[in-house]
Amino acid sequence: MDLIMNIVAIVGAGPGDPELLTVKASRFIKEADVILHDNLVSDAILAINTTGEKIYVGRKFGDTTDQIERQQKINELLCAHYQKGKKVVRLKSGDPYVYGRAAEEARYLTEKNIPFEVIPGISAALAAANIFNIPITERKKSNAMLICTAHTADYSFEQLTGIAHMLKAGNTISIYMGLKSLHRIIPKLLEVCKDDTIPVNAASNVSRSNQEIITGTLGSIQEQIKNSTLQMPVVLLIGAHPIQ
Amino acid sequence: MDLIMNIVAIVGAGPGDPELLTVKASRFIKEADVILHDNLVSDAILAINTTGEKIYVGRKFGDTTDQIERQQKINELLCAHYQKGKKVVRLKSGDPYVYGRAAEEARYLTEKNIPFEVIPGISAALAAANIFNIPITERKKSNAMLICTAHTADYSFEQLTGIAHMLKAGNTISIYMGLKSLHRIIPKLLEVCKDDTIPVNAASNVSRSNQEIITGTLGSIQEQIKNSTLQMPVVLLIGAHPIQ
Incomplete structure (x- = not known):
């Protein structure tokens, strides 16, 4: 369990076709132990990872749950799985910085001194x-x-x-x-x-x-x-x- | 030589790192017989194709050659190689429709009834x-x-x-x-x-x-x-x- 080499990857899933993932995104998804994914991430993309745990943390249109609380839970999950030495992918539809709220997670990971990388996606x-x-x-x-x-x-x-x-x-x-x-x-x-x-x-x-x-x-x-x-x-x- | 199954692919090369190509772009580039590429397409990306012919059709900063004439030559090259039954990739840095002038080539191919597909890229x-x-x-x-x-x-x-x-x-x-x-x-x-x-x-x-x-x-x-x-x-x- 080599924590030093591990990072959290915030990954853009693009519009839905697995062929429109970046090569890097595809590789991180395939190799992930844990994937925390949003509502719009396609089943076809989740299916390219055959071994990891998939955790749905999305929000559907009309969902009225508290946004701040929901984000806090996601942040804590990222942290907890990282600290267990897991390869963690936070999978967002489209591009993480185009309405993907990557900033909130990037700031949290920065505060916690958890190394991370954000991987762009093709936006809709x-x-x-x-x-x-x-x-x-x-x-x-x-x-x-x-x-x-x-x-x-x-x-x-x-x-x-x-x-x-x-x-x-x-x-x-x-x-x-x-x-x-x-x-x-x-x-x-x-x-x-x-x-x-x-x-x-x-x-x-x-x-x-x-x-x-x-x-x-x-x-x-x-x-x-x-x-x-x-x-x-x-x-x-x-x-x-x-x-x- | 199966012309019916062949298409011209106008491909976004993204910012330069081959890992930031889409999976689809990477596949088309690897399989191409002929690649017509711009100035900003990285050597690392061109290197993932080891067998095809690479034709530089780019324009550098300050180049004063006639744009219309240059575009016409590119269009003719796309057409000529397609008609020889080659797998043709037109490789543009970034995204083809974000300052990549894909429209001019897409219109030409449409007029000539040449089937084509445009593959997005991560824009800078x-x-x-x-x-x-x-x-x-x-x-x-x-x-x-x-x-x-x-x-x-x-x-x-x-x-x-x-x-x-x-x-x-x-x-x-x-x-x-x-x-x-x-x-x-x-x-x-x-x-x-x-x-x-x-x-x-x-x-x-x-x-x-x-x-x-x-x-x-x-x-x-x-x-x-x-x-x-x-x-x-x-x-x-x-x-x-x-x-x-």
């Missing part, structure tokens, strides 16, 4: 852009891309203004966790951009066997989604059309 | 965030992240306003290809944000053996970089401190 917006050929940046069209959440639009005037200006300037906006908040987001974007022809893509379960995309405009997408069976998780890519 | 800003533990998103601090280039700040008032508003609202801005334009970018951000204590990280050669980071503020970073030997490529992460 980038996976969707590549898989569905949506040019989120393109010469002379879009030279910036914003990653935000459905909640962002409610947070401050400053942010909403920033988002709308970026979109008006021709850039691409990706909104995470937006499906249930479309009725709030779309009117706000329309209010500032005053253009209901701006393209909107709603990509669901990106890279998984049930992946799906609906393409419309700021004016049409709400009705299109209402008439569909589109499932969460959904990432919205606004401001670019898929190449066809 | 996300690699830097994970490797150096810079919380680009964090609960109650930053819930949005902007990816832009050093040129963006010159493009339009609309964009600059958007960038500055995002930064003022506490979000994180990543600027690609910014080292040589710092003297233009920093004054513009200071002008709008009026806060010279906003943190700035300049990360060079992320994930490679010579990786380096300089952390300062909007007020200090220019002087710090001037007194350093920081090498291109550099990605700037503005608005967050590394966890220490």
Whole structure:
């Protein structure tokens, strides 16, 4: 039991397809003794580890358990398993630093003097852009891309203004966790951009066997989604059309 | 020679470490008969293919060759090698759709009815965030992240306003290809944000053996970089401190 060589790995699982893990993430997952994983980590990815213990520490949409307490429990589990000499992987869907709350765990591990490494993952917006050929940046069209959440639009005037200006300037906006908040987001974007022809893509379960995309405009997408069976998780890519 | 099963793969090479390729990218690179690669693709990544032909089609900083003509040549090479029945990989540093100009090649291949697939890569800003533990998103601090280039700040008032508003609202801005334009970018951000204590990280050669980071503020970073030997490529992460 060589504690000195051991580290805790905070690993990005990407969008769901095990082939979209990084080589490094795949290796850490395969070799782990204990995997603490979130709700959106795919079964296909968990299945590449055949021997380790898997502990579900996720939170589903609508779960009202206390966030601080939940995070504290995860931190304590990371610490406890590390101190037993286990190879611990903390597996987060997407990228650990893109809405993965890696900072809270990184700070805790730093305080406890537990060595750790954070391994990036392909985030949903980038996976969707590549898989569905949506040019989120393109010469002379879009030279910036914003990653935000459905909640962002409610947070401050400053942010909403920033988002709308970026979109008006021709850039691409990706909104995470937006499906249930479309009725709030779309009117706000329309209010500032005053253009209901701006393209909107709603990509669901990106890279998984049930992946799906609906393409419309700021004016049409709400009705299109209402008439569909589109499932969460959904990432919205606004401001670019898929190449066809 | 089974043309029907063959595709052209436009592959994201990530920041440079072969372990940060996706599993799928790594597989395509290893199996390729021909690899057309850019300037920033690392030697370590090219070395994982031991049998294929490697064709350099990149452009270095300061190169003034005609972009349209250069792209046309690349398109023709992709097509010619595909038609010979070769497994063709077009290898781009970072992510193909994040300043990788995948759209131009995807449109060409679509027109020519050549089947293709685009494989995402870890983009430099996300690699830097994970490797150096810079919380680009964090609960109650930053819930949005902007990816832009050093040129963006010159493009339009609309964009600059958007960038500055995002930064003022506490979000994180990543600027690609910014080292040589710092003297233009920093004054513009200071002008709008009026806060010279906003943190700035300049990360060079992320994930490679010579990786380096300089952390300062909007007020200090220019002087710090001037007194350093920081090498291109550099990605700037503005608005967050590394966890220490």
